[in-house]
Amino acid sequence: MDESPFRFQLQYEDNIAVLELDHGKANEMGVAQIAAWEALIEDLRGSELRALVTTSRRVSSRGTPIFIAGANVTERSGWTNAQVAAHVQRQREMLAALRRLPLFHVAVVNGVALGWGTEFLLTCDYRVAARAATFGLPETGLGIIPGAGGSAELWSVVGVNQALRLGMTGEVIRAEEARRIGLIEELVETPEEGVERAVALAKLVARRSPTAVAAFKAAVLGAVGRSAEDRQALEARAYKLCLESGEAAIGRENFAAITHGGDAPWGFRRELLDEV
Numbered sequence: 537m538d539e540s541p542f543r544f545q546l547q548y549e550d551n552i553a554v555l556e557l558d559h560g561k562a563n564e565m566g567v568a569q570i571a572a573w574e575a576l577i578e579d580l581r582g583s584e585l586r587a588l589v590t591t592s593r594r595v596s597s598r599g600t601p602i603f604i605a606g607a608n609v610t611e612r613s614g615w616t617n618a619q620v621a622a623h624v625q626r627q628r629e630m631l632a633a634l635r636r637l638p639l640f641h642v643a644v645v646n647g648v649a650l651g652w653g654t655e656f657l658l659t660c661d662y663r664v665a666a667r668a669a670t671f672g673l674p675e676t677g678l679g680i681i682p683g684a685g686g687s688a689e690l691w692s693v694v695g696v697n698q699a700l701r702l703g704m705t706g707e708v709i710r711a712e713e714a715r716r717i718g719l720i721e722e723l724v725e726t727p728e729e730g731v732e733r734a735v736a737l738a739k740l741v742a743r744r745s746p747t748a749v750a751a752f753k754a755a756v757l758g759a760v761g762r763s764a765e766d767r768q769a770l771e772a773r774a775y776k777l778c779l780e781s782g783e784a785a786i787g788r789e790n791f792a793a794i795t796h797g798g799d800a801p802w803g804f805r806r807e808l809l810d811e812v
Contacts, residue, residue, distance in 0.1 A: 557592040566608030587738030591644035601647025638750030642734040646727035672708035746805035754808040
């Protein structure tokens with residue numbers, strides 16, 4: 537197996553990155569993987585990539601498919617409480633940065649997505665799962681809470697009561713139930729079908745204005761928890777960016793070609809950086 541924390545395959549022709557997780561015994565997330573993600577996030581932010589697809593073909597020795605089995609708790613043996621708290625805070629910051637990337641991020645889940653694996657999904661813009669996928673938050677049975685988004689953010693995706701159910705009981709749910717409660721958006725029969733679907737969505741994004749796509753994502757995420765006045769102001773700033781960047785003019789000039797399935801000569805991505 538490759539010694540890197542995970543394999544990263546880039547599809548240059550479509551400005552789409554496919555990240556295939558393959559590390560440790562069960563794709564567990566530890567110090568090395570967090571550092572690798574931090575570096576990758578910086579690379580992706582500075583690139584012209586339009587979409588990221590994260591998946592895994594990992595299978596355990598018993599034949600169980602694995603997405604992310606959880607955090608690497610065993611490496612924390614001998615750590616002080618302060619060291620553990622600092623490490624978990626680093627996880628939160630890394631996942632928050634991943635969530636804000638100005639590109640479309642799709643997860644394709646096959647097999648076990650427990651603890652950190654379920655929390656990771658909260659950073660994604662869209663989630664597809666094969667029928668073999670399972671999800672759960674076992675942390676309270678280990679004397680801790682889901683500390684990388686499971687307590688703070690899961691409720692906003694599945695609702696308060698479903699979040700309490702998952703976090704307080706540790707119940708493991710299958711893909712059908714995950715879709716019912718909104719943890720995933722689409723259910724497919726096989727992981728191959730899931731990747732095909734994710735790449736198809738990514739290709740749609742890749743044909744659009746990178747500035748408009750990034751501005752839309754920033755406006756949607758930035759609107760959460762704000763007043764109606766602030767939401768509208770943020771939308772207005774995002775729209776202004778599309779105008780000032782020249783992307784709106786490119787869209788107008790190529791309207792006929794775009795509406796007939798053609799492409800437009802979009803410029804480089806510009807981002808909506810400051811807040812209202």
